[in-house]
Amino acid sequence: MTLKKLAIWSAQAVLPPLVVFGLVIVIWQACIVGFQLKPYLLPSPTAVLRAFINDSALLGQAVVYTGSAALLGFAGSLCIGTLIAFAFSQSRILRASGYPYFIFLQTVPIVAIAPLIVRWCGYGFQSVVLVAFILSLFPILSNGTQGLLDIDPNLLDLFRLNNSTRWQVLVKLRFPSAVPGILAGARTASGLAVVGSIVGEFFVGYGSKQFGLGYLIYSTNGQSQLDRLFASVLTSTLFGIAIFGLVNLISVTILRGWYDGPIEHRR
Amino acid sequence: MVETQTSLIEARSVAMSFGPAQLALTHVSTSIQTGEFVALLGPSGCGKSTLLRLVAGLMAPSEGTLTVGGLTPENARRGTRRVAFVFQEPNLLPWRTVADNIRLPLELQGVPRTEHSARIEQSLRLIGLTGDDSRKRPRNLSGGMRMRVSLARALVIQPDVLLLDEPFAALDDVLRQQLNEELVRIWTRHQWTGLFVTHNVAEAVFLSQRVLVMSKRPGTIIEEISVPFAYPREPGLRANLEFARLCGDLSQRLRGVAQ
Numbered sequence: 001m002t003l004k005k006l007a008i009w010s011a012q013a014v015l016p017p018l019v020v021f022g023l024v025i026v027i028w029q030a031c032i033v034g035f036q037l038k039p040y041l042l043p044s045p046t047a048v049l050r051a052f053i054n055d056s057a058l059l060g061q062a063v064v065y066t067g068s069a070a071l072l073g074f075a076g077s078l079c080i081g082t083l084i085a086f087a088f089s090q091s092r093i094l095r096a097s098g099y100p101y102f103i104f105l106q107t108v109p110i111v112a113i114a115p116l117i118v119r120w121c122g123y124g125f126q127s128v129v130l131v132a133f134i135l136s137l138f139p140i141l142s143n144g145t146q147g148l149l150d151i152d153p154n155l156l157d158l159f160r161l162n163n164s165t166r167w168q169v170l171v172k173l174r175f176p177s178a179v180p181g182i183l184a185g186a187r188t189a190s191g192l193a194v195v196g197s198i199v200g201e202f203f204v205g206y207g208s209k210q211f212g213l214g215y216l217i218y219s220t221n222g223q224s225q226l227d228r229l230f231a232s233v234l235t236s237t238l239f240g241i242a243i244f245g246l247v248n249l250i251s252v253t254i255l256r257g258w259y260d261g262p263i264e265h266r267r
Numbered sequence: 268m269v270e271t272q273t274s275l276i277e278a279r280s281v282a283m284s285f286g287p288a289q290l291a292l293t294h295v296s297t298s299i300q301t302g303e304f305v306a307l308l309g310p311s312g313c314g315k316s317t318l319l320r321l322v323a324g325l326m327a328p329s330e331g332t333l334t335v336g337g338l339t340p341e342n343a344r345r346g347t348r349r350v351a352f353v354f355q356e357p358n359l360l361p362w363r364t365v366a367d368n369i370r371l372p373l374e375l376q377g378v379p380r381t382e383h384s385a386r387i388e389q390s391l392r393l394i395g396l397t398g399d400d401s402r403k404r405p406r407n408l409s410g411g412m413r414m415r416v417s418l419a420r421a422l423v424i425q426p427d428v429l430l431l432d433e434p435f436a437a438l439d440d441v442l443r444q445q446l447n448e449e450l451v452r453i454w455t456r457h458q459w460t461g462l463f464v465t466h467n468v469a470e471a472v473f474l475s476q477r478v479l480v481m482s483k484r485p486g487t488i489i490e491e492i493s494v495p496f497a498y499p500r501e502p503g504l505r506a507n508l509e510f511a512r513l514c515g516d517l518s519q520r521l522r523g524v525a526q
Contacts, residue, residue: 155360161350161352258361259362260361
């Protein structure tokens with residue numbers, strides 16, 4: 001990227017959100033001064049910044065914990081979601097009989113099944129991973145299945161004309177065709193995995209000596225330490241954005257290298 | 268031209284319907300000799316592509332018999348006959364380079380890996396592509412180049428039968444003529460049995476030894492016209508009076524058919 005392009009890109013993509021951010025901070029501070037809001041209702045931006053710096057070691061530790069749970073859950077849903085999509089693409093009966101249960105898994109509130117998860121896996125890291133996995137599975141599964149099935153009929157004919165086996169069609173045609181769809185699913189899933197691991201800690205994560213962002217949010221709220229609560233939320237947000245950006249970067253790199261590029265960049 | 272007198276493709280009163288009142292082909296009977304280059308000419312939607320897909324064994328006819336070397340098309344293709352098909356669209360895999368697209372049929376048909384690079388190179392040269400082109404991806408090629416790659420992919424298996432479904436219909440006229448000339452040149456060297464579907468009269472006459480004219484839907488072969496020009500056919504043939512007369516004559520008949 002040339003310097004000029006970088007300048008234009010930052011002017012278009014980075015500057016507007018930063019301006020909004022600055023405005024929000026100013027209004028926030030003005031409200032606190034103007035309405036004389038108490039710190040247990042709304043901490044000042046400076047207090048949040050102070051808590052952010054004071055707690056940085058703690059927050060860093062929490063990010064590692066939450067991040068590993070999210071990453072493991074995401075990796076699990078990427079592998080298992082793709083494998084289930086493989087199976088679904090091979091049999092209509094399997095698809096028809098299995099799909100509703102994954103929709104169920106997608107729609108059931110995590111609070112509703114949290115007691116079961118605790119009963120089966122106990123409190124702690126493994127259960128947090130499981131919640132992240134459950135939450136992030138569906139986008140990969142549904143995008144993957146659709147991508148594996150939605151194949152240009154002419155290409156299927158080309159493979160048939162060359163006397164291909166079912167396995168060859170799956171590996172050399174269906175899977176590569178589905179990669180852009182799976183990546184789109186992975187983008188959504190990565191965000192959901194982060195949400196899943198934070199929310200998961202609320203319900204299934206405490207009771208161990210280890211803790212993550214979810215626990216920090218939960219406990220600082222309980223102690224009315226709103227500056228620390230805000231710092232935890234801020235960290236969660238930054239972390240989520242970082243993960244989303246990373247997955248996005250990986251997917252764009254893959255699509256640029258092997259495909260016609262991401263849809264929004266296609267000529 | 269050496270004429271081998273064995274019939275390779277035999278159709279006997281073939282009919283194809285895609286459901287009630289959806290008759291695409293009816294009473295199609297013809298035979299195509301080994302090594303013959305035949306054009307299938309007809310108005311749009313007359314079922315000529317359907318006939319080609321039947322010969323490829325992608326579908327089975329609703330009525331009648333169709334054989335390739337005495338077998339059903341699908342068994343022929345799975346047995347000893349190498350059948351290649353060139354689609355209307357290039358149909359390249361976007362994630363593969365040109366060379367790997369051409370490699371695909373070799374992979375699928377289990378040709379030993381040691382032979383791949385020599386066969387791909389030969390195919391590339393035949394169709395006028397360089398080693399530089401072979402490392403590109405389809406999106407970096409022009410429409411004409413993509414069609415060349417598609418042709419190279421068909422030729423790489425050294426087909427006994429080459430089926431072409433209006434492959435050059437989307438190209439501009441100059442490019443189409445160039446590719447026609449190259450196709451004729453390759454055919455005179457390799458002598459596959461060719462069946463070329465087109466609705467372009469000049470293309471049909473320039474390429475083939477025999478033109479099968481089809482009626483409008485439900486399609487049937489209403490006329491077989493042999494093309495008297497000797498091979499190799501040079502570009503100048505298109506300016507030949509006899510060529511123009513034959514094309515004019517065929518156009519007239521096609522117009523009669525379409526009405």
